[in-house]
Amino acid sequence: MFIKKRPSWALPSSEITPESIYLNRRQFMSGTVAVAAGLSVPGLLSAAKLPVPGEALDFVPMPGFSTDEEKTPFEDVTRYNNFYEFGTGKGDPAKYADEMTVDPWSVVVEGECDRPGKYALEDLLKPHEYQERVYRLRCVEAWSMVIPWIGIPLADILKRLEPTSRAKYVYFETLYDPDQMRGQRSLFSTIDWPYQEGLRMDEAMNELSFLAVGLYGKTMPNQNGAPIRLVVPWKYGFKSIKSIVKIRFQEERPKTTWEMLAPREYGFYANVNPEVDHPRWSQKRERRLPSGLLSPNYMETVKFNGYGEQVADLYKGMDLSKFY
Amino acid sequence: MNGKRIVDRSGSVLIFRLLVAFLASVPLLVLVINIAGQSLGPDPGQEVTESLGIAAFQLLIVTLCMTPLKRWTGWAGWIRVRRMLGLFAFFYALLHVVAFLQFILGWSDLWATFTKRPYIVAGALSFVMLIPLALTSTKGMMRRLGKNWKPLHKLVYPIVVAAWIHFIWQARSDIGEMVVYGLVIVGLLALRWKWSGARGLIPFART
Numbered sequence: 001m002f003i004k005k006r007p008s009w010a011l012p013s014s015e016i017t018p019e020s021i022y023l024n025r026r027q028f029m030s031g032t033v034a035v036a037a038g039l040s041v042p043g044l045l046s047a048a049k050l051p052v053p054g055e056a057l058d059f060v061p062m063p064g065f066s067t068d069e070e071k072t073p074f075e076d077v078t079r080y081n082n083f084y085e086f087g088t089g090k091g092d093p094a095k096y097a098d099e100m101t102v103d104p105w106s107v108v109v110e111g112e113c114d115r116p117g118k119y120a121l122e123d124l125l126k127p128h129e130y131q132e133r134v135y136r137l138r139c140v141e142a143w144s145m146v147i148p149w150i151g152i153p154l155a156d157i158l159k160r161l162e163p164t165s166r167a168k169y170v171y172f173e174t175l176y177d178p179d180q181m182r183g184q185r186s187l188f189s190t191i192d193w194p195y196q197e198g199l200r201m202d203e204a205m206n207e208l209s210f211l212a213v214g215l216y217g218k219t220m221p222n223q224n225g226a227p228i229r230l231v232v233p234w235k236y237g238f239k240s241i242k243s244i245v246k247i248r249f250q251e252e253r254p255k256t257t258w259e260m261l262a263p264r265e266y267g268f269y270a271n272v273n274p275e276v277d278h279p280r281w282s283q284k285r286e287r288r289l290p291s292g293l294l295s296p297n298y299m300e301t302v303k304f305n306g307y308g309e310q311v312a313d314l315y316k317g318m319d320l321s322k323f324y
Numbered sequence: 325m326n327g328k329r330i331v332d333r334s335g336s337v338l339i340f341r342l343l344v345a346f347l348a349s350v351p352l353l354v355l356v357i358n359i360a361g362q363s364l365g366p367d368p369g370q371e372v373t374e375s376l377g378i379a380a381f382q383l384l385i386v387t388l389c390m391t392p393l394k395r396w397t398g399w400a401g402w403i404r405v406r407r408m409l410g411l412f413a414f415f416y417a418l419l420h421v422v423a424f425l426q427f428i429l430g431w432s433d434l435w436a437t438f439t440k441r442p443y444i445v446a447g448a449l450s451f452v453m454l455i456p457l458a459l460t461s462t463k464g465m466m467r468r469l470g471k472n473w474k475p476l477h478k479l480v481y482p483i484v485v486a487a488w489i490h491f492i493w494q495a496r497s498d499i500g501e502m503v504v505y506g507l508v509i510v511g512l513l514a515l516r517w518k519w520s521g522a523r524g525l526i527p528f529a530r531t
Contacts, residue, residue, distance in 0.1 A: 073366075079365060079366075080365050080366050080367065084497055084498065088495075088496070088497060088498040090367075091365070143367055186498055186500055188498055188499050188500030188501075188503055189497055189498045189500070190497050190498070190499060191497045191498075277440070280494070281441060282433055282436060282437070285430075285432070287367060287370075289367055290366035290367070291366065291367055291368065293359065293364075293368045293369055293372065293427065296369050296430060
């Protein structure tokens with residue numbers, strides 16, 4: 001129904017100017033009620049390509065959100081992962097994540113917003129143009145990578161969902177399905193599934209916050225959080241929640257998985273900060289991967305992972321050793 | 325103690341010792357092959373350090389299995405490989421410590437690491453206690469220490485417990501593997517308790 005009103009959607013993304021994307025988004029919103037009511041229209045005329053595993057995506061490079069640092073090779077980005085839903089070994093996700101089905105995929109939107117509902121992933125992504133951003137990823141375990149992500153600014157998607165004035169935080173949740181995720185079947189896992197994360201609203205709306213649907217120009221490999229994951233590069237990697245199935249706007253601060261598991265070790269903010277050590281290891285330095293045996297690739301960790309210019313203002317006046 | 329028996333079966337014991345020496349070398353061989361083949365992934369230093377540590381821990385546990393096996397089977401061969409297994413455990417632990425300092429720490433931040441990181445402290449304690457055992461494992465030292473040798477070598481019990489703490493303290497969430505190791509250790513210590521009472525587990529205590 002609403003498709004008829006939008007002939008410009010048929011254009012390849014490369015020909016769409018930013019203005020027309022903006023227009024599309026506004027027009028799309030008028031049709032969102034139908035989507036929210038459960039009438040998804042998958043696969044029809046879309047500006048952005050849908051995430052089929054390993055498929056090349058159309059995207060616009062964003063030099064302003066990039067780095068000259070050497071990228072971590074695709075093979076390393078996709079075989080060295082922390083995705084405990086598939087096991088705690090670094091190689092487990094690459095081995096077992098294909099047991100997860102990512103198509104079809106839907107995301108439930110709820111809480112303090114005017115557009116709640118269950119969205120088919122393609123409907124959530126459809127009006128947007130994909131960007132490529134090369135971000136540093138710093139794991140709380142003191143290793144780091146440089147990854148070219150493909151995705152959409154988180155703010156663009158959240159704005160379309162029309163959060164109300166009561167939305168102070170946004171909560172995210174990963175898929176819970178022990179049949180597909182063997183790590184969730186483990187008897188000795190101390191994690192209370194599903195995996196939960198959250199951001200303060202101003203953090204979520206920051207220009208760096210990104211919802212990624214791919215990397216290295218292609219759709220997201222399962223082990224990296226297919227089909228859609230968060231990327232917040234100034235925070236430790238565990239904040240960048242994978243395989244998102246729920247987004248909730250809320251007034252009170254959500255509890256996050258790692259915070260609930262070990263509150264002394266992992267805080268809600270989890271900003272990369274060499275001045276605040278993890279109780280069990282130092283955060284002063286990191287090993288940029290790939291690292292060699294004879295020439296370990298050490299470097300000093302930079303506050304906010306080097307994104308202070310964009311995010312330091314968010315934390316003005318806060319004691320970051322207390323709000324870690 | 326079982327001198328005659330050992331002599332009687334020296335042929336089979338020799339083969340057994342060679343076999344055990346080979347098996348105990350397998351973790352190192354696998355590591356060397358993986359290093360040469362560059363198949364350790366993007367963070368080889370971490371991988372090398374971890375696998376050496378786990379090899380040391382496993383060999384320590386295997387070493388503790390020798391006395392029960394000897395008791396149950398009556399075959400002295402188990403005891404004849406015990407020292408070798410213990411020395412292999414020490415050898416892997418030594419390599420593990422060097423790998424940690426070289427690949428993970430880069431010889432920096434030493435003081436903070438050993439004072440502030442509880443799991444490192446547990447591992448370091450375990451390793452430090454292993455040193456006197458390795459040094460006093462020779463026949464000469466056994467003779468010289470006489471009846472003090474056994475009480476000293478009961479240090480192996482706190483060593484294996486400290487090593488276990490070292491591992492479980494690092495687990496970020498899934499403790500399944502370490503729970504299994506823990507049960508095995510508890511079982512092995514319980515056997516000593518059963519045979520010699522609580523004093524059997526206390527280093528330097530005569531039983």
